[in-house]
Amino acid sequence: MTVYEKLANELSTIGCRYGILDVKRVTELKEELWNRFIEGQFDESFFDRNLKRLDGDPPKNMPEARSIIIIAAPLPFIQLSFSYRGKIYFAGIPPYYTFSNNLTRIRKALGRSLGADGHRIIDARIPYKLAAVRCGLAVYGQNNLTYVDGMGSFHRLVAFYSTLTAPEDLWIPSQLMDACADCGFCRGNCPTGCLVPMSEGGRFIARSEKCITLYNEEPGTFPEWLGLHLHNAIIGCMRCQSSCPVDRPLLRDIKVSEVFNEQETMAIIEATPFDDLSPELKEKLTKYNLDTYYNVIPRNLRAILEGQT
Template structure:
């Protein structure tokens, strides 16, 4: 078979089905990545959401029998909303990171990869193929870097010359011996704008992230967010774009190639107060189709409380009172108590004093004390 022609045909087909960039690399193990991941593990910098077995993340042969190549794909997503909604006094809004605008990208990329699989299965009967997006074992960025999609930026994102880092990534391991593409030259140079912009110092150095300090990670956890990070979260209710928006390569980048990626502004930048009492059913109906809903409503509600504290929204005191007094979840009650302390005022003080007299949970009591002390200062 003429694999060079097959590659050209596949590239042409990828454009037909709306893949913005495609690259090819070998199925060799990712040796340098393995060493970095071991070091990350030793330092405690991992998020815990990753595939725990490093060998699976770095050796394609453990995922597909006798692999010969890996195909990497990238789809560009919007960085600006076509229709904007404003956050106003008494009607404050939170914000989802750009990667969670529009339909969940996992579904979009899996559909594209499934079409590539069908194309290859017809042309190469018996070909072994295994696709994955984000939650798969392989590290998407390492594959994309080696396949020439872009270079790995200091902000730990793949940066493409065409679309900046506003791209979703996916890959397919194959038994087909496609000729590999050349990796791209790193163009970050001496720039450190992403490191300087990181609100929590999670970017330890260029290309090294301490996920435990990363706002994108913290907004997806389910417990109490450590107090040192709460003020830095601002009104982010899912994810963080600071290291992307600071990147000079992203200046002026805004692509609207895919209708399914277009954000509904009321979902991407929702009103905060209604989130506090949203039912499971309404949450699923409202946010279930976006990537930021994958951990359920609890992290989003907790982050909405922190965002109301960020705005010092006095109109939310009654809403937070309901959470402190009636929510069965300690994380919600405690975070709301802290938020009341940040907002301050006589009403907040009265609510916290009353809650202190009846609260039984030690963690919530500690947050109530923090809230009271902030008001007394």
């Protein structure tokens, strides 16, 4: 069995898939993002916050690096219920946010395959979505999310530099998913008009300044145009994914994963400091990585409750 087969097998045991690029492509990944920025596909604040820090050259702390390994890990949609003023309200966590346990399993799988074969890895700060498309692991949807076979957009990407040589020098053109050709559900279900068509290639870009996720991931007051009734997740947004025909089967038979009683709900929306929450409530929030976003969770939950009242 080759090391590539070992890698695929170990990752498949935890439901993951991978793609691989030659390490020299890291420069082109950054250049492509820069060109998109120059063309106006990203606003300056989004570029500075998310893209400026990405690697533009092969890693100096691993001069022997030969490849970039991009991994897709499947993640579920998490449904939560909250008791508030005698009624039950629902708020979800989109796939992407509950990832920490998956990352641990991925590192162990890499150790059992690459590590056992004498190879090293280090974290890669690259544009994950673009890299996944360029290596053939994923394709773009009209909503500008990546879609992976068997996972839809319900996944999270992670990347590593490796001393493993890429078996071939892949550089696949950015592709739009075939299912998007005659579809517009994601655009139609986006209440803010976030998705804007590009002039060529059938692609759409997401205008970050109109994206609900941008505002509910960051602290502060929501803009007036972002009505409370538009909030649909305790962090992030599910509008374009919940309407997607490719993703819709992954949302069938969703059960409530966690129940928050009225006392717990009140403790959250009153912005009780995290350290002062009950041990049981802290455990619930930490289980779904909501402790990481607790600086915005009280505000977001209030918006959902008020928007559904």
